[in-house]
Amino acid sequence: MARIRITAGGQVFVAETVAAAPKTVEAFLGMLPWRTQLIHVRWSGEGCWVPLGDFQLGFGFENATVYPAPGDVLFYPGGYSETEVILAYGACSFASKLGQLAGNHFLTIVEGREHLRVLGEKVLWKGAQDVVFERIDD
Template sequence: MSERLIRIAAGGFDFVARTHPDAPLTVAAFEKLLPYRQKLIHVRWSGEGCWVPLGDFQLGVGFENHTSHPSAGDILFYPGGYSETEIILAYGACSFASKMGTLAGNHFLTIVQGREQLRALGTKVLWEGAQDVLFEAM
């Protein structure tokens, strides 16, 4: 599976992310949703990150290359189980967790352009609230 690029527009900022080769099932399932529009809100338990809460939504994938410690610019998909299904985008120090404790999500996208804007996006979401986010194929 070759890596592809995804455009992400969020809170007035533009990013380009590359798909992660170690999460082929997550990438393939997510790409079927594109263009994908949601709301991005600040995390509650995980530190410097923003998330898209997805409730009981099922993408139809399990765990692939899951991690609890994404780096700034990493985007994870959590398929649900102990907490609700979600997408999390780390903009700084992040340890993926919920009120149930540590979680792990599939690292399926990595921001490769616009990384210098990540902290500004995170701060905007923290202080101004939910922001629209759009994921689309390039």
Template sequence: MTSLAITAGPFRFLGVLNELQCPRTCAAVRAALPFDGSVIHVRWSGEAVWAPLGDLDFGVPYEDPTSYPAPGQFLLFPGGEGRISETEILLAYGPCRFASKAGQLAGNPFASIVSGLDKLAELGPMTLQKGAQSLKMELIEDA
């Protein structure tokens, strides 16, 4: 199991890659780490924040995609040519149905927060009220 150190805004979380569920997506995400960006509040999806990644191509297909991530679950929308929305990472903090202005989307559930879930309830409203928050994800090397 691969662990992640995640910082979102002022909050720190421990996460794990869902390598059995989404092996190709997790391999592509691992290759892109460390990630240093920002999240903004979603517009159509409910209680979630997202990191828009434009036309960044992870080169992965859909893997066990879902439109209904659980709180603390990260989705990767692969984007790419012919897709209806840009590449993005979504992090649910409450009830969520992943969507865009074009309608419902589905993303690959590549990681889950396993420690610090109680802070997600603060991150979401903070992002909505105060604007973009930093998002950093990096591998925690096995001991």
């Protein structure tokens, strides 16, 4: 299990990888360190996302869910909608303009969860926020 530091919108979180999504975890770890921006979701409720357009993971679903809990991070491998990463900070039902989607639950925030709403509301009211995902050395 790898630990990931997520720094965004003045908040720092620690997440752990999810064993039930080994291919997604491996692909994500290969992207680190990853600097990008979080924007607020459009259809999914209380969440922030990183749109990845036509990026392809090279595989489909594993450990997929439509209803991430606050602190769950999903990687949607593309298909019906563009590829994306979504971070739930509250009530979330993963969806696109085409309807419900399922994403691979591959990370769970284990430290800093109490600051998720602060981040989500900042993204909602202030706009895109820089985010950095980096592996924490074991």
